[in-house]
Amino acid sequence: KAGVTQTPRYLIKTRGQQVTLSCSPISGHRSVSWYQQTPGQGLQFLFEYFSETQRNKGNFPGRFSGRQFSNSRSEMNVSTLELGDSALYLCATSPGGRRGYTFGSGTRLTVV
């Protein structure tokens, strides 16, 4: 079966710009979570969506936002980019319940 698809894989943006990342889950997976991975902070939780509703949010500024569509695909948006936003952004999807999460390949964002 198809895995979790994240697009784009790589992105270079300038400070002050905004960016939208996409995550298409495995068929049947209704939960989508987003993570930021940096060498200094490790893996940090951004937010989680289930059936188009944000259920949890991490400690990130309001510049980070997301949404989920009726087909479970999710997008995250970062506005007014800062150099510190450079990171690998990972999404993870799950069918829900106590089952595991499958991660996408990630989007590597570089802010210059």
Place this chain on the structure above:
Amino acid sequence: ELKVEQNPLFLSMQEGKNYTIYCNYSTTSDRLYWYRQDPGKSLESLFVLLSNGAVKQEGRLMASLDTKARLSTLHITAAVHDLSATYFCATTLDDKIIFGKGTRLHILP
């Protein structure tokens, strides 16, 4: 606040040796995950542990969970170079996955 602590954070070991990575978490949780990450790549699910006393094995890796002690271990038996990677444990609180900082494992030939 849920905290997940792994140790060691760095581990260099010889091929053929055994070693254990420890994962402690701070609040009650009913599940524990282990992931592997190769440099520049995403996270690969290794184990999902859902109950006290759960033990799972895949090849040279074995994971266990003690929910009373809030401790999980990842044991490596007779390490081989291909196991060199960063290993993360994680648990959940309210559907939020919290990761440890990862253990960077380097296996020397």
